[in-house]
Amino acid sequence: xxxxxxxxALQHRHGAxxxxxxxxxxxxxxxxxxxxxxxxxxxxxxxxxPGAPRKLSVCRDVACRMRAGPRFADEVAEALQGxxxxxxxxxxxxxxxxxxxxxxxxxxxxxxxxxxxxxxxAGDRPLPLVAEPPAETSxxxxxxxxxxxxxxxxxxxxxxxxxxxxxxLEASGLRGMGGAGFPTGRKWRFTxxxxxxxxxxxxxxxxxxxxxxxxxxxxxxxxxxxxEAMVLGGWVIGASRGIIYLRHEYEPARxxxxxxxxxxxxxxxxxxxxxxxGFAFDLEIFVSPGGYIMGEETALLEGLEDKRGEPRNKxxxxxxxxxxxxxxxxxxxxxxxxxxxxxxxGVEGWQARGREGFSGVKFLSVSGDVAAPGxxxxxAGMPITEVIERAGGMAGGRALYAFSPGGASTPFLPADRxxxxxxxxxxARAGSGLGSGALFVVGQGRDLxxxxxxxxxxxxxxxxxxxxxxxxxxxQAVRKLEAAQEGRPEAxxxxxxxxxxxxxxxxxxxxxxxVALAPVMSLLRHFPDEAARLRAEEA
Amino acid sequence: MSDSVSVTIDGRSVTxxxxxxxxxxxxxxxxxxxxLCHSPRMRPVGVCRMCVVDTGARNLQAAxxxxxxxxxxxxxxxxxxxxxxxxxxELLMADYPDPSAREASTGDDELLALxxxxxxxxxxxxxxxxxxxPRRDASSPVIAVDHQACILCxxxxxxxNELQHNHVMTRSGKGAxxxxxxxxxVPMGESTCVSCGECQAVCPTGALTxxxxxxxxxxxxxxx
Ligand SMILES: Cc1cc2nc3c(=O)[nH]c(=O)nc-3n(C[C@H](O)[C@H](O)[C@H](O)COP(=O)(O)O)c2cc1C
Ligand code: SF4
Ligand code: FES
Numbered sequence: 001x002x003x004x005x006x007x008x009a010l011q012h013r014h015g016a017x018x019x020x021x022x023x024x025x026x027x028x029x030x031x032x033x034x035x036x037x038x039x040x041x042x043x044x045x046x047x048x049x050p051g052a053p054r055k056l057s058v059c060r061d062v063a064c065r066m067r068a069g070p071r072f073a074d075e076v077a078e079a080l081q082g083x084x085x086x087x088x089x090x091x092x093x094x095x096x097x098x099x100x101x102x103x104x105x106x107x108x109x110x111x112x113x114x115x116x117x118x119x120x121x122a123g124d125r126p127l128p129l130v131a132e133p134p135a136e137t138s139x140x141x142x143x144x145x146x147x148x149x150x151x152x153x154x155x156x157x158x159x160x161x162x163x164x165x166x167x168x169l170e171a172s173g174l175r176g177m178g179g180a181g182f183p184t185g186r187k188w189r190f191t192x193x194x195x196x197x198x199x200x201x202x203x204x205x206x207x208x209x210x211x212x213x214x215x216x217x218x219x220x221x222x223x224x225x226x227x228e229a230m231v232l233g234g235w236v237i238g239a240s241r242g243i244i245y246l247r248h249e250y251e252p253a254r255x256x257x258x259x260x261x262x263x264x265x266x267x268x269x270x271x272x273x274x275x276x277x278g279f280a281f282d283l284e285i286f287v288s289p290g291g292y293i294m295g296e297e298t299a300l301l302e303g304l305e306d307k308r309g310e311p312r313n314k315x316x317x318x319x320x321x322x323x324x325x326x327x328x329x330x331x332x333x334x335x336x337x338x339x340x341x342x343x344x345x346g347v348e349g350w351q352a353r354g355r356e357g358f359s360g361v362k363f364l365s366v367s368g369d370v371a372a373p374g375x376x377x378x379x380a381g382m383p384i385t386e387v388i389e390r391a392g393g394m395a396g397g398r399a400l401y402a403f404s405p406g407g408a409s410t411p412f413l414p415a416d417r418x419x420x421x422x423x424x425x426x427x428a429r430a431g432s433g434l435g436s437g438a439l440f441v442v443g444q445g446r447d448l449x450x451x452x453x454x455x456x457x458x459x460x461x462x463x464x465x466x467x468x469x470x471x472x473x474x475x476q477a478v479r480k481l482e483a484a485q486e487g488r489p490e491a492x493x494x495x496x497x498x499x500x501x502x503x504x505x506x507x508x509x510x511x512x513x514x515v516a517l518a519p520v521m522s523l524l525r526h527f528p529d530e531a532a533r534l535r536a537e538e539a
Numbered sequence: 540m541s542d543s544v545s546v547t548i549d550g551r552s553v554t555x556x557x558x559x560x561x562x563x564x565x566x567x568x569x570x571x572x573x574x575l576c577h578s579p580r581m582r583p584v585g586v587c588r589m590c591v592v593d594t595g596a597r598n599l600q601a602a603x604x605x606x607x608x609x610x611x612x613x614x615x616x617x618x619x620x621x622x623x624x625x626x627x628x629e630l631l632m633a634d635y636p637d638p639s640a641r642e643a644s645t646g647d648d649e650l651l652a653l654x655x656x657x658x659x660x661x662x663x664x665x666x667x668x669x670x671x672x673p674r675r676d677a678s679s680p681v682i683a684v685d686h687q688a689c690i691l692c693x694x695x696x697x698x699x700n701e702l703q704h705n706h707v708m709t710r711s712g713k714g715a716x717x718x719x720x721x722x723x724x725v726p727m728g729e730s731t732c733v734s735c736g737e738c739q740a741v742c743p744t745g746a747l748t749x750x751x752x753x754x755x756x757x758x759x760x761x762x763x
Contacts, residue, residue, distance in 0.1 A: 019723050022723055023723070032700075032706035032707070033722040033723050033731070034700070034706060034707055034708055034709035034720070034721070034722055034723075035706075035709065036723065037709050037711055037720055037722065037723045037724050038709035038710055038711065040723075041711040041712045041713065041720075041724070042710075042712070042713050291713070308710065313584075313585040313601065313604040313605075315605075315606065460714070460715065461714065462714070463713075463714040463715065464713060464714065465691070465710070465712070465713050465714040465715065465716075465717035466586055467585075467586050467587075467588055468586065468587050468588050468627055468630060468631060468690065468691075469588055469626075469627060469630070471691070471714060471715055471717065472630040472631070472633070472634070472664075472667065472715070473626075473630055474715075475667050475714075475715040476630065476633070476664045476667055479665070479667065492663075496663055499622075499626055500626065502622075502623065502626075503623045503626040503627060503630075505598060506591070506598045506599045506619070506623050507588040507591050507598070507599055507601075507623055507627065508588075509585065509586075509588075509601075514598070
């Protein structure tokens with residue numbers, strides 16, 4: 001953290017990490033130059049030469065692409081030609097999908113067509129700031145007022161036991177909301193049982209899966225719940241240190257978190273003796289130098305250790321060997337945010353929040369062709385069709401054509417499966433997954449093949465490059481798919497894609513490479529019209 | 540906790556100290572699992588994925604980095620293993636220059652040898668390297684660099700930094716544009732390289748070769 005923080009500070013101060021500044025840093029810290037080059041060239045926040053004084057980062061991923069077309073970033077760049085001092089850059093999903101097409105002007109979220117963005121950057125009109133989406137974040141806050149906050153923690157410390165917390169989490173059926181869906185209670189039990197030091201609690205707030213923006217709103221609006229659950233996690237696994245790994249594009253969330261951490265410190269929730277219990281715990285916020293891959297838990301740990309964010313080979317898992325070699329309890333923002341409510345409700349109360357047979361609630365980031373994109377807190381088990389209704393129904397009079405229920409890594413499903421309930425297992429049985437809960441809705445008349453190829457392109461662009469299958473295979477797939485999209489599918493393409501998909505899934509080190517082709521493979525399975533465009537005429 | 544574990548590899552059992560990799564355990568049985576990035580002299584990194592084996596898990600496991608677990612049943616040459624290795628080779632061969640500088644000099648190109656062993660004579664993929672940076676670096680008087688032949692096995696990097704402690708080499712960039720680099724990405728001959736030769740000695744391909752042997756075709760030795 002120390003080195004990457006220093007590099008971030010240098011980048012901010014000089015607008016670049018120049019050879020000169022890295023040579024000086026290498027001397028000062030007695031570091032080999034190659035180490036600094038490895039970092040400078042890996043993280044998107046770093047550059048070797050300063051750019052224009054102001055930057056407009058335009059999203060190129062699915063929700064924005066569907067609204068504004070595949071050339072949007074180019075159109076914005078063309079519109080801004082002649083406006084001095086501005087650099088336009090196409091970037092991966094910014095977590096502003098509700099406001100598609102979205103961009104960041106510096107750190108300000110903005111939304112609008114090329115003309116509006118041009119006028120805003122040129123100062124001819126105000127910047128078109130992003131409006132806040134509907135977000136049902138308060139649904140999981142068990143506290144009516146600020147003075148009641150941290151009551152769950154206080155009660156656990158005074159009359160509960162770590163074992164009881166774990167048992168409640170296990171019985172609640174809570175699963176990780178970051179994408180992998182690992183049972184949370186079991187993770188807390190493993191980490192508590194693991195030997196060794198240092199012991200650390202990490203909140204994964206790197207949210208970058210296209211279509212996912214629930215964590216951003218939870219961080220901005222209920223940061224106290226995340227802090228409370230992290231302290232509780234520290235108490236359960238015997239850790240005194242917590243780290244929140246935050247995506248660097250989430251500046252408003254950083255401010256909200258800092259303020260909440262400060263207030264928690266004032267109240268004695270953080271510090272040498274948490275709420276007078278004698279248990280010490282403190283938190284720090286680490287701002288990521290960028291890249292989707294950093295959300296993969298072991299890449300994240302490499303980042304915290306000031307290395308290139310390349311995922312580790314597993315096992316060992318972070319619960320055993322995590323940050324700095326010790327056991328690490330890592331959970332997603334939403335997973336942490338749900339925990340105070342679960343402990344307040346008790347197992348039965350929590351289960352009762354779900355529809356028959358399903359327990360609890362789930363935050364969904366709903367984007368695409370719905371009238372009111374936003375973050376919705378829905379009972380587990382609610383059918384996708386109802387979620388779409390909750391988000392205002394289909395937009396622009398389109399009928400539902402396809403949906404991806406959990407982010408880029410969860411396959412597209414056709415409209416006739418929209419009766420599937422919001423649940424990890426039910427969606428997996430339907431041929432997809434709940435992933436990170438990013439429901440992307442595609443209406444009739446949209447170019448689904450283009451969108452699926454964009455998802456594959458996203459994975460390929462965000463590949464860390466560590467392992468052969470993902471580094472080379474994802475890029476090869478994109479090239480062949482682009483040729484097919486232009487009407488030149490090569491003979492045997494679908495068979496080659498099947499084989500490549502197997503190798504990516506079977507041999508890649510991490511989840512990125514493993515799912516890189518999934519969006520397109522789902523078209524081969526469920527969408528005959530799109531699949532036909534990938535098949536050469538069989539003469 | 541027991542200090543040793545027993546595993547079955549291709550139907551034969553072996554007992555090894557806990558923490559031993561599947562690759563090392565197989566070697567005790569005389570079973571050769573193919574590698575490109577791994578070398579017994581080095582810390583395993585598991586990046587080339589050639590050594591994948593079937594442990595019955597959801598996906599194949601890289602034997603060089605996978606610790607043995609008690610009772611594990613491993614297949615090193617099932618159809619699934621072989622066809623995925625073949626695809627990996629096909630991907631690597633798409634970018635590989637012909638002729639190989641290593642094959643043409645010392646004749647010990649490990650990638651070509653594996654491609655031959657797995658019958659990968661052609662690739663359905665085209666070369667994908669973006670010619671952003673120069674392909675060759677001839678700035679060092681001793682070692683020739685050909686980025687086009689580099690498979691990013693990290694052997695040179697580990698050789699330079701961890702075996703020789705010269706601390707010159709890194710991966711630079713990310714994703715498909717990743718390359719090996721020296722210091723702050725300067726030409727090898729202008730870097731702090733001391734020309735120890737470790738990197739070109741451990742390189743399995745034609746990416747780093749000895750310039751003294753350039754263009755020299757070694758006569759194949761007779762083996763009795
Ligand atoms: C490529 C990739 C990106 C990921 N990005 C995130 C992320 O941004 N946020 C997150 O919480 N989990 C992300 N994950 C999942 C994490 O690896 C990990 O499973 C999760 O943080 C664990 O917390 P949970 O059990 O509470 O979900 C990602 C996984 C992969 C493979
Ligand atoms: S699968 Fe892709 S992202 Fe993951 S380690 Fe391999 S190259 Fe990196
Ligand atoms: S030899 Fe195991 S991954 Fe390369």
